[in-house]
Amino acid sequence: MAKRVHVVAAVIRGRDQRVLIAKRPDHVHMGGLWEFPGGKVEQGEAPLEALKRELKEEVGLAVVSAQPLIQITHDYPDKQVYLDVWEVIEFTGVARGVEGQQIEWVHAADLAAYEFPAANQPIVTSTLLPSTCLITGHANAADVYLSAIEAALDRGHRLFILRPSCPDIDLVTVISALKNMAHFDAAQWQWHIDWGTAAPANFITLVSEHKNFGVHFSARKLEHNLEPFQDSLLSASCHDQSELAAAQQQGMDFVLLSPVSATKHYSNAELLGWVGFSALVKRINIPVFALGGVTLDDVHNARLAGGQGVACVRAWWPS
Numbered sequence: 001m002a003k004r005v006h007v008v009a010a011v012i013r014g015r016d017q018r019v020l021i022a023k024r025p026d027h028v029h030m031g032g033l034w035e036f037p038g039g040k041v042e043q044g045e046a047p048l049e050a051l052k053r054e055l056k057e058e059v060g061l062a063v064v065s066a067q068p069l070i071q072i073t074h075d076y077p078d079k080q081v082y083l084d085v086w087e088v089i090e091f092t093g094v095a096r097g098v099e100g101q102q103i104e105w106v107h108a109a110d111l112a113a114y115e116f117p118a119a120n121q122p123i124v125t126s127t128l129l130p131s132t133c134l135i136t137g138h139a140n141a142a143d144v145y146l147s148a149i150e151a152a153l154d155r156g157h158r159l160f161i162l163r164p165s166c167p168d169i170d171l172v173t174v175i176s177a178l179k180n181m182a183h184f185d186a187a188q189w190q191w192h193i194d195w196g197t198a199a200p201a202n203f204i205t206l207v208s209e210h211k212n213f214g215v216h217f218s219a220r221k222l223e224h225n226l227e228p229f230q231d232s233l234l235s236a237s238c239h240d241q242s243e244l245a246a247a248q249q250q251g252m253d254f255v256l257l258s259p260v261s262a263t264k265h266y267s268n269a270e271l272l273g274w275v276g277f278s279a280l281v282k283r284i285n286i287p288v289f290a291l292g293g294v295t296l297d298d299v300h301n302a303r304l305a306g307g308q309g310v311a312c313v314r315a316w317w318p319s
């Protein structure tokens, strides 16, 4: 069998947050499709060095700093690739198609309209997701629940998993309250649904009516038929390799993997640590947030371990 090809690719954001993509020449592998700029790592070359070289050669940019974003192992019929995707934090220069290729700066939300190679879907999702995912904690009253969310929106957080962990809160109440908040449209809301054997019909309708509302499942719900939700952004909580495999199989767009470190909630569970987290993340191709005993300051640790970022409850929820 041919050796897996190590390819580095970059998510580069311009000043207005648009992402740089380039069109592959017609005559090469995956020709005519759009790509995140990059190319093959040469023998003996470190991935970051390869990224710097490829971006200079292809789009004329000099990378000042970058950090890992997502890694994808994909088998095309004729080629096996390991796509090592980095997020460029700082660069200099003005982008151009040095090899005559077409380039475009595109809003992340519009990337879905471009045709990429089959391996790229998780990169597109990863580009849309922030590096922090906030999970709601318990609240005795709706105003406490909602004001905690509003304060987090003001601090710049954009991805929330809403647990109905407040007696006065249901999805209809939450949606109408959130709609009045600044940044509602710019945020992604995952409603944590827990049901018996079939998902409630009114819930499916409500979620599908709101394009920035998705659904979050516990791992045990991954055995159910999730077909009705296929048009929404889907996520799941996982704890081991078999749950991660089920999440990928069921088309989850991202997952939370826990417990990384000890918390009150997970004091008896087997802890993954960053090493265990990293080993499990390597086996799947979707963005993974580290959960359990991590804080908002652990984003860099999560990225180094192959994750998208961190998911937290106690680190942001008012106690």
Ligand SMILES: Nc1nc2c([nH]c(=O)n2[C@H]2C[C@H](O)[C@@H](COP(=O)(O)OP(=O)(O)OP(=O)(O)O)O2)c(=O)[nH]1
Pocket (backbone or CB within 6 Å): 007, 008, 009, 028, 029, 030, 034, 035, 036, 037, 038, 039, 040, 041, 079, 081, 083, 117, 118, 119, 120
């Ligand atoms: N750069 C890049 N390559 C991708 C993406 N998605 C994807 O499947 N690939 C695949 C297509 C190719 O099989 C491989 C990249 O190889 P390449 O031929 O472009 O590498 P290169 O620039 O070093 O090319 P060359 O010097 O060998 O001509 O990775 C992507 O988003 N960016």
